[in-house]
Amino acid sequence: MRHCSVQVRGLLTREELDRYNGLIEVGSYLEDQNQYDLAYVVQKEIDLLILPGIERLKEKGRARDRATAEYLESLRDDEDDSEEDEEAGTSL
Numbered sequence: 001m002r003h004c005s006v007q008v009r010g011l012l013t014r015e016e017l018d019r020y021n022g023l024i025e026v027g028s029y030l031e032d033q034n035q036y037d038l039a040y041v042v043q044k045e046i047d048l049l050i051l052p053g054i055e056r057l058k059e060k061g062r063a064r065d066r067a068t069a070e071y072l073e074s075l076r077d078d079e080d081d082s083e084e085d086e087e088a089g090t091s092l
Contacts (some may be wrong), residue, residue, distance in 0.1 A: 001024050001027040001028050001042070001046070002043060002046075004050045008054055008057055011057055012050070012053045013052075016049060016053065027042040027046070
């Protein structure tokens with residue numbers, strides 16, 4: 001069975017995580033019994049189950065990128081303001 005990343009598991013709801021753990025257990029048992037055709041079906045269900053967690057992780061990344069862009073923009077604005085203050089002070 002292929003596990004999802006720790007980051008994705010951390011963003012699953014309790015209900016999703018409980019179901020994920022149960023499916024992993026069933027899938028591992030099926031693999032131990034060489035029932036790979038059935039384990040494949042379980043793996044597909046796991047892949048569908050983790051999609052909301054993947055989307056939550058992507059959104060966290062987008063939010064972090066937006067925050068970084070806003071921070072860099074504020075640094076540029078502060079730099080522009082200080083340059084304008086210097087130019088105003090030398091013309092007096």
